[in-house]
Amino acid sequence: MKKILYVVIAVSIAISCTEEKKPVQKVSNPKKVISTNKVVLSSExxxxxxxxxxxxxxxxxxxxxxxxxxxxxxxxxxxxxxxxxxxxxxxxxxxxxxxxxxxxxxxxxxxxxxxxxxxxxxxxxxxxxxxxxxxxxxxxxxxxxxxxxxxxxxxxxxxxxxxxxxxxxxxNVVWVTSEATNWISVESNAQISFLWKSNNNDGLQGFFVKLPKQFTGEIVSDGEIFHAILVQGELHYTLPQNRDVKILDPGSYFTATDEAIHRVVNETNDDSILYIRTNGDIKVKY
CATH class of the missing domain: 2.60.120.10 (Jelly Rolls)
Structure with a gap:
């Protein structure tokens, strides 16, 4: 028995000595999200x-x-x-x-x-x-x-x-508030009017979003299709890539082809209205 025990111990020691040490796993930094936000001014x-x-x-x-x-x-x-x-x-x-x-x-x-x-x-x-x-x-x-x-x-x-x-x-446009949809935060005081929805199971839909005077906040979008046209008023839009601020007048446009945060400010004393076409959801936050 002792002889057998000695053999087992010897083999175990040999295996442990020849086994390669596993490299230490390094925790990589999270993948940097590349912003796809883009603005086209009416003057362009x-x-x-x-x-x-x-x-x-x-x-x-x-x-x-x-x-x-x-x-x-x-x-x-x-x-x-x-x-x-x-x-x-x-x-x-x-x-x-x-x-x-x-x-x-x-x-x-x-x-x-x-x-x-x-x-x-x-x-x-x-x-x-x-x-x-x-x-x-x-x-x-x-x-x-x-x-x-x-x-x-x-x-x-x-x-x-x-x-x-x-x-x-x-x-005759019918507006709803945060009481009727979770797309708008209570604090934003924004309103939305749902205009149409595609019958092709592609998720596409179009709606107006009304941002009140002195609004400062975000429109968060999660669709890979997102087009927004300023219909009324004026908005200051901050591009996340370089923090450049663009002043949008009616006919100006912003877009994204992936999940995005659109930071907008209405510095005027009048409402601003956007028309949005997207295949995802949005959230208007103050």
């Missing part, structure tokens, strides 16, 4: 003719994100001169729009004019005949499509796609 928008076939009578278009001439989703600004009125026409794709400046009428060619002011929202179904008119010193609308290209066609190409147009005057 490049304008082109929206419908080149109409020459000088064409409204102007300035792409904000995407490419309206390609097949991708796109957001762009449309600018109309005072007194503009289009001939009856159709579009090959459905679009949504928000009045940024001036007064816009968009309806059936035989409908009485309903002038929608800043902060109004409308949709135009693909294939439906309509006219668009504008009046005011400066008339700008934000237009977005889920896929392109965005084309203007004559009414003899009209077709029925099953959708119906929506026209919501700014005075």
């Amino acid at each position: 928008i490049e304008w082109q003719k929206l419908n080149p076939a109409r020459g000088d009578k064409s409204p102007l278009a300035g792409t904000v994100w995407g490419d309206r001439k390609d097949t991708v989703a796109t957001g762009f600004l449309a600018k109309f001169v005072d007194g503009f009125s289009s001939p009856p026409h159709i579009h090959n794709v459905t679009y949504r729009a928000v009045v940024i400046k001036g007064l816009i009428h968009n309806d059936d060619p035989n409908a009485a004019a309903m002038w929608m002011p800043q902060g109004s929202f409308w949709t135009q179904p693909a294939g439906e005949s309509h006219i668009t008119s504008a009046k005011g010193k400066e008339n700008i609308a934000y237009v977005e499509i889920d896929s392109g290209p965005y084309l203007v066609k004559p009414i003899d190409k009209a077709f029925e796609n099953g959708e119906r147009p929506v026209n919501i005057d700014a005075s």
Whole structure:
């Protein structure tokens, strides 16, 4: 027995002496999050003719994100001169729009004019005949499509796609507070108006966010799609990459392609309104 015991001990000692020591695991620093926040000011928008076939009578278009001439989703600004009125026409794709400046009428060619002011929202179904008119010193609308290209066609190409147009005057926008949604903190005193939600199970939705006067806080977003257009008022936006502060006026835009914190300040004594398109949730914090 003793001999066997000595052999076992000897073998154990030999194994322990030849076994490699495991390196000490070093705790690495957490991965640095690279901010994707981006701002485009209204003054940086490049304008082109929206419908080149109409020459000088064409409204102007300035792409904000995407490419309206390609097949991708796109957001762009449309600018109309005072007194503009289009001939009856159709579009090959459905679009949504928000009045940024001036007064816009968009309806059936035989409908009485309903002038929608800043902060109004409308949709135009693909294939439906309509006219668009504008009046005011400066008339700008934000237009977005889920896929392109965005084309203007004559009414003899009209077709029925099953959708119906929506026209919501700014005075008819329904606002909710933190009592009705957890997207807004109680302290922020912000409000939200849910406008539309996609039926394609992609999570896309669009809504207004109203930030009160003297608001200082954050809009936290978690979607990989996030587009925000300033519709009304003025905001100071701080870029997290370099702490640079951008002053946003109506038509200015900010975005992110990942989870992000958007730090904004409303130094004015009037409300500021944003239109947001995203496939995630947001949280407005004071």
